[in-house]
Amino acid sequence: MHIKFTHAIFRVIAFLFAVALLYSPFVWSQPLTLSTFASGLNGPIGITADTNGNLWVAEVGTGNNDGQISILTPNGNKHPFLVGLPSVYVEETGEVVGPWHVYLLPGNTVAMVIGGQAGTDFGASVVYASSFGFLPGDAPLTTANITYVDHIGDYIYGIGYTDSNPYAAEWDNDGNMYVADAGANAIVRVDANTGDYSIFATFPDFPNPVPVGPPFVNVVPTSILAAPDGSGFYVSSLTGFPFLPGAASIFHVDWDGTVTTLYAGLTTITSMAINPINGNLMVTQLGEFSLDIFNFLPNSSQLLEIEPDGTVTPVVGLLNSLTGVAFVGPDIYLSSIFMGEVYSLAEQLPLPVTLSSFTGKALQNGNLIQWTTASETNCAYFTLQFAPDAQHFTTIATLNGAGTVSVSKNYSFTHLAPVSGNNYYRLIQTDFNGQTHVLKTINIHRNQTETNLHLTVQNNMLYASLAGFSSDQPVIARIYDLNGRLLQQQTIYAENTGTLALDLPAGLHKGLYLLQLNAANTMLNGKFIW
Structure with missing residues (x-):
């Protein structure tokens, strides 16, 4: 993520910082098995699961405008959904900025939070596209399929901030969006009705307690999650350079934007998710930064579980650069930006x-x-x-x-x-x-039937022209949506012309539907657009 180093570093001093975490021993009911679910990804950051068990992954890319959103099916195969998103190499920090997170909204809407340069078509923004009718394996969408853009960065710079990096987002029950901006270190609210932007909450810098780095350390928001009790939001923080151990927190932000510390003493938190089994908070730690080697220590990334009383339990460690966490049922999935992998973590329970x-x-x-x-x-x-x-x-x-x-x-x-x-x-x-x-x-x-079926929609009626059906044969006609849900069934007879006339279901939304006809042990299927 984009974090500015505001002061030159003249010397490196090792510093031991006490970590005020309350760690407790924890034993899972069954052994946990960590395995590589998918590999070969270009900088996977945020991951989210859909109702079919697929994982949607935001890939930041390589800095050549090759950012993309991909779908990982339950067998671990990768299928690009939308390609050609901004992916920019930032020479100042030596990192790549691009798609950070992807979210699945009602109405087949896919929202993508993108870093990059404000003032461009899609940089420093939240962009939207439709997934209606898209199946893994279809030709991927492109930026030409983006239907709307919220230019968060333009707003941030327009009100006097010197940096913007939209990184994560969340929505309330009224559809208002709340964007965690890791450059402005603030939450931006986007009104669902008016589209107006406003600063909802801010996270002030704190004094740097070590002689390395700037005099003040940024509190960098990295994820935002609706509080399970409806009281507002949880916001995680990474903290800026020198990435001090124990300096990160999970904040609670109430509905008027008041920020309070919920859990303190954490280190470089990058993402959060609610455990669906017990309601505890699961967070990923990017790693521990060493001033000796001036880099993150290998194998210092881990997944932590935080109980309501603040007890922190390491769930799995000895990993690198964890940036995302998501659940599919009880199974946990983790993304690693620099390893280019997504891991699965599951209890090996004997099947009943x-x-x-x-x-x-x-x-x-x-x-x-x-x-x-x-x-x-x-x-x-x-x-x-x-x-x-x-x-x-x-x-x-x-x-x-x-x-x-x-x-x-x-x-x-x-x-x-x-x-x-x-x-x-x-x-x-x-x-x-x-x-x-x-x-x-x-x-x-x-097998496909040899009988020809032609469908036409006119004035709330569906006309099916077919051959091979005599006029005295009853036909069972069923209309399904693309999820296989039966919307209507009726028994009708073909006219002498071989045409069936069907009333379309009331309240049918615009989209693609399936018609199935059954008569005399013959089955016909066709698609129509309403």
């Missing part, structure tokens, strides 16, 4: 169900899904989910489990609304205590 088989086959009336368990422990129920694209799953069935048994149990379900082509099915098991486990995903491929 031993799955012997999970299979499916295409029938004339649908897809038959079957699975067999060899044993079950505290198994409450199974959830079967469907997706036409292996990404946007929706639940189609819930079947009760057998509790605790050591004998084989068989389960089956017929999906009556499959699609031509790929049909992905995901099996999830839930314990009596509410813990869920994704067991397996399979694909059933249905």
Whole structure:
């Protein structure tokens, strides 16, 4: 991140700074396993998870305007979403500035916080694009697909600040945005209704207690998170050079912008997330800076867990340059800017169900899904989910489990609304205590029909012109959204011309939808835009 060194360094003096952290021994219920989830990334910073278990990553790039937002699917494969974002090498500090964080907002809106130069098209700003209809593997979007820009840096310089580096953002329930600016060391509020900018909170410098570096040290905000109790926000800080150990804090900012220290005695905090299991705060430490080597010590980056009383527990350490943390269910994911990697951290829990088989086959009336368990422990129920694209799953069935048994149990379900082509099915098991486990995903491929189907939308009506259907055959017509959610089903008859006329569902939003027709053991599928 962009931090100015305001004074020349003439000498390096080793300084021992007492770290006032209350560390306590901690034992996880099961061993934690750290593994490399994805590698070969260009400076991954912020990461966030979507509802399908994908990770969205902001890659700062190499300084050649090659910043981008990428999607990491659950198997760790990388798929660029938007490329060509600003990525600038700052000679003064020897670092690269570009996309810092990515956020997923309602209405398929993707918000990206970008550093860089104010006064340019996308530098020092928050930019927006739509992910509607985008699937991992599609051709990536470009800056031509950016729909709106909030020029945070222009505002900051316009009111007299000498530096701006929008780094992270958060939104309240009314849609107002709060941007942590790591150059101005302030929170900028963007009004959702008027678009007006204002300074919401500031973080004053503090005296430098060592003879190395400037006389005052910056309090550099690095992440902002809505407080779980609705009282405002949590804001983490890195602190500027000389990156003193124990000098960073987590602040609480209430709704009138008042800043109070929530947790002190931390070191170079770069990101935060709420643990969904116990509600504790998880934070990443960039590392410990050594004045002896004038750099961060190798293997000094770590993930910490902070309890409400301030107790700090190291969760995993001996890492380098951690910059992001996110949860997918109970599993933790960490990004490392300089290693170019994303790590996964998971408890190795024995699965409560031993799955012997999970299979499916295409029938004339649908897809038959079957699975067999060899044993079950505290198994409450199974959830079967469907997706036409292996990404946007929706639940189609819930079947009760057998509790605790050591004998084989068989389960089956017929999906009556499959699609031509790929049909992905995901099996999830839930314990009596509410813990869920994704067991397996399979694909059933249905051959495309030879019958031609042409769709036309006129005056809230959908007209389907088709061949091969006689006028006396009833047709079951179903309309789905891209998530596979059934919006409407009706039984109709083809006209003598081979045309079906369907009323579109009330309140249908603009977008892409799927039509499925079933008659006489024949299935047709088509897409239409409303």
